[in-house]
Amino acid sequence: MIVINIDVMLAKRKMSVTELSERVGITMANISILKNGKAKAVKMDTLDKICRALDCQPGDILEWRPDNLS
Amino acid sequence: MSHNSLSKILKAVTVITALIGLAVCFVVIPFAGKFGYFVDETGRNIFLPWAVFLWIAAVPCFLALILCWKICSEISMDNSFSDGNAVRLKYIAILALADSIYVFIGNLVLLFLHMNYLAEAVLLLVVVFVGIAISLIALTLSRLVSKAADMKKENELTI
Numbered sequence: 001m002i003v004i005n006i007d008v009m010l011a012k013r014k015m016s017v018t019e020l021s022e023r024v025g026i027t028m029a030n031i032s033i034l035k036n037g038k039a040k041a042v043k044m045d046t047l048d049k050i051c052r053a054l055d056c057q058p059g060d061i062l063e064w065r066p067d068n069l070s
Numbered sequence: 071m072s073h074n075s076l077s078k079i080l081k082a083v084t085v086i087t088a089l090i091g092l093a094v095c096f097v098v099i100p101f102a103g104k105f106g107y108f109v110d111e112t113g114r115n116i117f118l119p120w121a122v123f124l125w126i127a128a129v130p131c132f133l134a135l136i137l138c139w140k141i142c143s144e145i146s147m148d149n150s151f152s153d154g155n156a157v158r159l160k161y162i163a164i165l166a167l168a169d170s171i172y173v174f175i176g177n178l179v180l181l182f183l184h185m186n187y188l189a190e191a192v193l194l195l196v197v198v199f200v201g202i203a204i205s206l207i208a209l210t211l212s213r214l215v216s217k218a219a220d221m222k223k224e225n226e227l228t229i
Contacts, residue, residue: 030229040227 003063004034004042009054023053077146081139088135095128116185123176130165130172137162151218159212163205170201 010020021031026046033039047058054061103117137158144155177194180186 026229033227034229038227039229040224042229046229 001037001065001067003037003065004039005061005063006031006035006050006054009056009061013054015054020050020053024049073145073148073150077142080142080145084135084138084142088132091128091131091135095125099124116180119180119183119185123180127169127173127176130169134162134165137165151215151222153216153219156212156216156219159208159215163208163212166201166205166208170198170205173201174198 006017006020010017017031018028021028024031024046034042050061051058099121103121141155141158144150144152149155173194177186177191177198181191
């Protein structure tokens with residue numbers, strides 16, 4: 001499964017989850033869905049806004065893990 | 071039209087339909103038995119079986135109206151496409167089909183017992199046809215709502 005790791009980038013950029021949600025324009029609930037790996041799909045537009053807000057590449061926050069290790 | 075307005079209108083129609091049903095069951099049928107249709111000896115003998123037959127046939131209709139009320143409540147919460155509504159529509163389809171089968175069989179039984187007239191038997195066949203049509207439509211809607219609910223869940227988990 002694909003996991004979105006935003007915690008490391010948030011720490012590097014010294015940004016809170018609340019500030020990220022405001023910059024990206026998505027709710028805290030949706031951020032939580034992203035972090036918990038429950039999202040079914042991520043729009044390219046959302047990924048673009050997250051990378052722009054965190055000043056990073058998609059590969060910095062996207063990781064593939066085998067399902068039995070998730 | 072907002073989902074709240076639509077829900078209120080549908081609930082009002084459901085209540086009016088239920089009141090009409092109750093009026094038919096507990097006012098019109100007894101009135102027909104006492105003063106109207108069943109005036110001769112033969113008529114009085116067949117009134118009670120007919121009344122019981124019609125009252126039992128009305129039960130699935132009232133159950134379907136209760137399910138309809140619950141569907142309207144979901145609509146008012148802006149939750150039209152839900153698994154719950156899909157299941158309720160499926161139950162409405164089952165109730166309509168069961169009622170059609172019951173009316174069809176009851177119609178034949180009353181005919182064989184010479185408690186039915188040909189005109190009424192033909193009219194009841196129309197009722198059976200309407201019931202089967204409602205069952206098919208409700209079953210189709212149930213499938214559509216189920217698919218829509220799946221799409222809605224997927225959309226809600228698309229960030």
